[in-house]
Amino acid sequence: MELIYMDHAATTPLDQRVLEYMLPTLQDVYGNASSVHRKGQEARKLVEEARSKIAEVIGATPREIYFTAGGTEADNLAIFGVAEALGLTKGRHLITTSVEHHAVQDSFLKLQEIGFDITFLPSDQYGRVNPQDVAEAIRPDTILVSIMHANNEIGTIQPIAEIGKITREKGVYFHVDAVQTVGHIPVDVQTMNIDLLSLAAHKFYGPKGIGALYVRRGVRVKPHIYGGAQERGLRAGTENVPGIVGMGKAIELAVAEMEERGKKEIYLRDKLIEGILKIPDVRLNGHPTERLPGNVNVSILYIEGESILLSLDLEGICASSGSACTSGSLDPSHVLLNIGLDHATAHGSLRLTLGKDNTEEEVDRVLEVLPTVVHRLRVMSPIWPENLLK
Amino acid sequence: MEYTDKVMDHFQNPRNMGKIDNPSAVGEVGNATCGDIMRIYLDIEEDVIKDVKFQTYGCGAAIATTSIMTELVKGKKLEDALKVTNANVAEELGGLPPVKMHCSNLAADALQAAIEDYKNKNQE
Numbered sequence: 001m002e003l004i005y006m007d008h009a010a011t012t013p014l015d016q017r018v019l020e021y022m023l024p025t026l027q028d029v030y031g032n033a034s035s036v037h038r039k040g041q042e043a044r045k046l047v048e049e050a051r052s053k054i055a056e057v058i059g060a061t062p063r064e065i066y067f068t069a070g071g072t073e074a075d076n077l078a079i080f081g082v083a084e085a086l087g088l089t090k091g092r093h094l095i096t097t098s099v100e101h102h103a104v105q106d107s108f109l110k111l112q113e114i115g116f117d118i119t120f121l122p123s124d125q126y127g128r129v130n131p132q133d134v135a136e137a138i139r140p141d142t143i144l145v146s147i148m149h150a151n152n153e154i155g156t157i158q159p160i161a162e163i164g165k166i167t168r169e170k171g172v173y174f175h176v177d178a179v180q181t182v183g184h185i186p187v188d189v190q191t192m193n194i195d196l197l198s199l200a201a202h203k204f205y206g207p208k209g210i211g212a213l214y215v216r217r218g219v220r221v222k223p224h225i226y227g228g229a230q231e232r233g234l235r236a237g238t239e240n241v242p243g244i245v246g247m248g249k250a251i252e253l254a255v256a257e258m259e260e261r262g263k264k265e266i267y268l269r270d271k272l273i274e275g276i277l278k279i280p281d282v283r284l285n286g287h288p289t290e291r292l293p294g295n296v297n298v299s300i301l302y303i304e305g306e307s308i309l310l311s312l313d314l315e316g317i318c319a320s321s322g323s324a325c326t327s328g329s330l331d332p333s334h335v336l337l338n339i340g341l342d343h344a345t346a347h348g349s350l351r352l353t354l355g356k357d358n359t360e361e362e363v364d365r366v367l368e369v370l371p372t373v374v375h376r377l378r379v380m381s382p383i384w385p386e387n388l389l390k
Numbered sequence: 391m392e393y394t395d396k397v398m399d400h401f402q403n404p405r406n407m408g409k410i411d412n413p414s415a416v417g418e419v420g421n422a423t424c425g426d427i428m429r430i431y432l433d434i435e436e437d438v439i440k441d442v443k444f445q446t447y448g449c450g451a452a453i454a455t456t457s458i459m460t461e462l463v464k465g466k467k468l469e470d471a472l473k474v475t476n477a478n479v480a481e482e483l484g485g486l487p488p489v490k491m492h493c494s495n496l497a498a499d500a501l502q503a504a505i506e507d508y509k510n511k512n513q514e
Contacts, residue, residue, distance in 0.1 A: 304425050306449035310393075310401060324425045325449040330493060332425070344422035380407055380453065382429040382445040383422060387409070389429075 001316040004362045008203075008294055008355035009152050009180060010320055014246075015205035021249040022207065025242040033239040034230060043241045050248025054212055057255045058178075058197060059188040066213045066231045067244050071179040071200030072103040074213040075146075077235065078175045078196040079107040081221035082144045083116060086173075091141025093117045097129050098338040101152050103198075104177050105334070108146070117141075126287035127156035127339050135166045146175040149187065153322055153335045153351060154286030155295025157185070164193030173219055179203055179211075183254030184293060185262065195219045199251075201243065205356070206250030210243030261356045265293035268354050268363050272296045275367035279374055285336060285349060294354035297322075299336075299345045302384040303377040308350050311373040317366055323347040344383070393450055394484035400454035405461050408443045415511060417504025419496050426452045426493060428500040430460075434508055437468045444500070451486050451494035455479050459497035468505055474498050 005013070025046065031039030033047045048062065055062045068074045083094065096108050098120045112118045119137045123129050134145060145167050150157045160176055167174035175196040178187050183204030189197055197214040201207055215221055215234070227236035273296055276282055281301040300308065305321025312319050322333030324347060331337070332346035341349075352366065378384040393401070414434040420427040426448035433441035442464050444456040459479050463471040476498045480486045486495060 302447065304448050304452075307401070307453060310398075310450045314402065323449070325490075325494070330424065342423075343425070347422070347425040380404065380445055381447040382418065382427050383447050387445055389416065 002365075004317045004358075004365060006352040006354060006358065006362075006366065007318045007320050009155075009292075009351065009353035011202045011208065012205045012355055013357075014202075014207055015250060015253060017253060018206055018246050018250045022242050022246040025245045029241065031241075033241055034228075043239070046245045046248075047239055047241060050244045053248040053252050054199070055214075057187075057251050058182065058199075058214060059190040060214050061217070063232075064214055064217055066215060066234050067239065067247075068211045068213055068235055069209055069240070070211040071177070071198050071203070072211075074198035074200070074211045075101070075103040075175075075177055076107050077213050077221065077224055078198060078215075079104065079111065079144065079146060080224050081234075082173055082175070082196070082219075083111055084222040084224075085220040086143040087116065090143050091139075093119070093139055093142045095119045095121065095134065095137050095142060095145045097121045097123060097147055097158075099123045099127050099129075099151055099156075099335045100146070100148055101177060101179070104146055104148065123156075123338060125340050126290070127151050127154050127335065128287060128290065129158055129163070131159055131162040131166055134163050135170070138166070138170045138172055142170075142172050144173045144175060146177070148177040148179075149181040150178075150185070150292050150295075151286065151335060152180050153333055153349075154297045154339065155180075155292035155353075156287040157181075157290045157292065160194070161192045167195075168193040180292060183251055183258060185258070189214055189216065196221070199247075201247035201250055204250050204254040207243050207246040210240055210247045212247070257356070262293040265354045265356075265358075268358060268360060269294060269296055271360070272352060272354075272363050272366065273298070275363075276370060279371050283345070285339065285341070292353075296352040296354070298350055299341060300348045300350055300374055301345065302348070302381045303374060304347050305332075305349050307377055308348075308373060311377065312366075312369065315369045315373070317369060320351040320353070322349040322351065392487055393454075396458075396482075396484045397450060397454040397486070400457040400483065401450045404444075404453060404457040406441075406443050406464065407445070407457065409445060410441055410443050413443075415504045415508035417500050417502070417507050419500045419503055420448070420452075422447070424493060425449070426496065428452065428456045428496055430456070430500045430504040432504045432508060434468065439463055439466055439468065439471055442501075444497075449490070449494050451490040452496075454483055455486070455495050455497040456500065458482050459501060463501060468508070471501060472505060474501065
């Protein structure tokens with residue numbers, strides 16, 4: 001059975017070219033990048049090359065890029081780092097949205113628990129935040145606005161440039177979780193007026209366990225991992241040289257090939273959406289056009305997400321869902337609930353996220369398999385209208 | 391989700407799935423909010439379960455537990471069928487992931503609801 005991987009928002013496979021580029025750093029280039037000797041400097045050179053590539057791609061300077069162990073750590077560093085830097089002087093009010101990734105949401109919940117004042121802005125039915133709401137929520141004691149670039153579940157792209165204009169005018173730091181967008185759609189910290197930006201390599205065909213936080217020069221952030229002078233004191237710990245080097249290569253390739261890949265993904269995405277919506281009682285979740293090139297998210301009524309995933313997996317198709325059974329809690333995804341879905345509709349969500357190697361044949365295969373899977377589960381379901389008790 | 395082969399077998403090939411026309415009793419537990427609903431149809435003759443069918447809305451564990459439960463009680467006397475517990479059902483499947491033990495392991499409850507329905511009807 002041929003495997004069809006359509007869960008690229010969860011993670012992407014490592015690009016073969018990235019792997020080859022990384023291999024020497026797992027063998028010969030073993031030096032500690034902080035060492036003075038030649039083995040250390042050999043590694044240092046590669047680390048700084050990667051930093052420069054990343055900076056260039058997002059419109060930053062190399063000194064504004066700080067490596068972390070991933071996107072979650074970058075989000076934590078931005079949020080807790082600003083809260084600590086400004087919490088005792090400027091204020092204790094922070095603004096975010098109700099549709100953030102858990103890495104951001106849970107960080108804010110922790111800040112709330114220890115006495116910070118957090119505003120969770122609502123989103124519309126597509127998951128979009130209104131920039132006007134951001135403007136109105138900003139107070140004299142607001143120290144940070146944190147809004148994701150695009151949603152990991154429903155793919156909705158936020159009006160980041162408009163929000164950045166507002167935060168810049170009001171003099172409030174703006175953090176953007178761009179984990180889903182870097183390497184997929186254009187990101188520019190200058191034109192978008194972004195002060196802090198989180199990235200994760202494994203979302204753009206790089207290795208896992210490596211990410212970065214962009215911190216605009218002059219923006220104050222306190223470290224949260226102590227123990228050394230690495231990353232100019234903001235993130236202690238021996239540099240993950242293979243990860244960093246892989247991230248640099250991956251971002252270079254992803255951005256170079258972004259436009260062509262994006263076009264292909266949008267074509268396949270729209271074909272998938274169109275085909276899936278032909279199944280009765282299915283709704284599209286997320287914005288119809290302001291949406292990540294590879295994201296498809298639908299709710300299939302009367303059936304539950306995990307049973308859809310198991311059925312697809314038996315056919316070799318790897319997908320994802322926001323149902324409670326897949327969220328690891330008793331509630332379905334907070335994103336789906338916050339865009340107005342009821343629990344049952346959220347439980348029936350199915351996310352298919354395309355990547356660079358998906359083909360039209362694979363899309364056709366999914367469109368062939370899915371209706372059968374859905375029908376089988378509906379026939380079994382007591383809440384399918386045909387099965388309701390008279 | 392780490393399911394046993396037996397869970398996957400019952401998920402793929404559910405036993406006694408469907409409904410009974412003019413059943414002796416029907417029982418249903420769960421709700422759409424929590425993501426699991428199990429409905430049991432019983433055909434009972436002289437306090438023996440002659441036939442049992444189920445319909446389930448829910449995850450793989452919910453479907454598999456209801457399926458195997460019907461196998462466990464088909465042909466049994468009501469008093470014996472009532473002795474089947476949710477824990478027995480999970481055990482028969484070779485265990486369930488811990489997270490599934492409470493939310494999706496309600497098959498015995500659904501059966502008990504159906505038997506309750508039967509008793510209520512026959513008192514009238």
